[in-house]
Amino acid sequence: MTPGARLAAAAEILDRYLAGEPAERVLTTWARRSRFAGSGDRAAVRDHVFDAIRRRRSAAAAGGEESGRGLVIGLLRLQGRDPDDVLTGQGHSLPALTAVERQHVPQMSELDRLDCPGWLEDDLRGSLGAEFVPVLEGLQRRADVFLRVNSARGTLEEARAALGDEGIETEPHSLSPTALRVLSGARKVHASAAYRDGLVELQDAASQAVSDQIPLPASGVVLDYCAGGGGKALALAARFDGEILAHDADPRRMKDIPQRASRAGAQVQAATPDEVERRAPYGLVVADVPCSGSGAWRRQPEARWRLDRAALDDLRETQAGILDRVATLTGPEGAIAYITCSILRQENEDQVARFLRDHDGWNVEQRYRVSPLAGGDGFFLAVFRRKA
């Protein structure tokens, strides 16, 4: 496909995304019926689509309208490229620019420029303070790919060498001693021996940093109450000899845990709600709660535009409910590790304050915040401990 044809495909996919379909689903359907598109074309179209969604507000302002075509024109302008060079109307390219499109002079407000949802401006300013502008600018870029080296299987240097042999270049990252940032060859990771043999896992560097901070009990069973695909549980297993039970309100989310755990040589078992109840109390319960994902907008760009006030209120209620529930599962002097990948105070410090207000017998022992400016996602951790 020519560069113009790839952009035309992206514009068509973006129109369906703007009409309400999830971008991933539209991309899959497009790839299935576009047999002519090779893997390089599919990757390029995908990058265009997610770059445009990440910059949805600023690209629409720069392109003159919020349509697939408008976002593509705007994205080219934001990248400092002249849309006339790519939209030629030749072959499978989009039609050439109209006079109106060519003469459009973008009037960008600060919120346009920062891709900030208007309804969330005050909350973001209140949460980020002086970091409001740099964090929002940082969240407009593509996320890096990070690997976690599984120390049960080898050292950081052994992992780097093994990956290097397969054409995957990496460098250590300051957020965690187990983190490697992928510099090239990211698409080869899944097929690599280092990944297949459990020497490395895909995990954001800030997610690793948060896992590093969680205080593990000397022995016993740890419960990961919102385990999802098991990212945190597997990271904890690399530095814990005991058993980790994984639970999730939606058990389908845990379907890959057995395979990931066996690859990593980790003791992580998916548990039913009955089993969770039966084996309580726990010395540590990890609650990596559902949240706005605002710290991970680089990696999940649709989340930025899907969130609204009602959804945020629902999330906060769910988070508070989970904290109340896990408190009942925690033993004497036990701890709760409350985690979000949110940069919003409402989901972080405000939840800590509410929990302490409603639960007399608890202290907060540790608060740890990772800004997206550190290179990975934005994360928040609070460790509560039951008073002796």
Ligand SMILES: C[S@@+](CC[C@H](N)C(=O)[O-])C[C@H]1O[C@@H](n2cnc3c(N)ncnc32)[C@H](O)[C@@H]1O
């Ligand atoms: C942020 S994700 C977990 C990510 C995972 N811990 C990891 O590191 O890969 C939050 C998870 O919480 C689950 N969840 C949502 N509501 C829940 C509830 N009331 N109780 C337990 N889990 C819940 C979701 O299904 C989702 O898998």
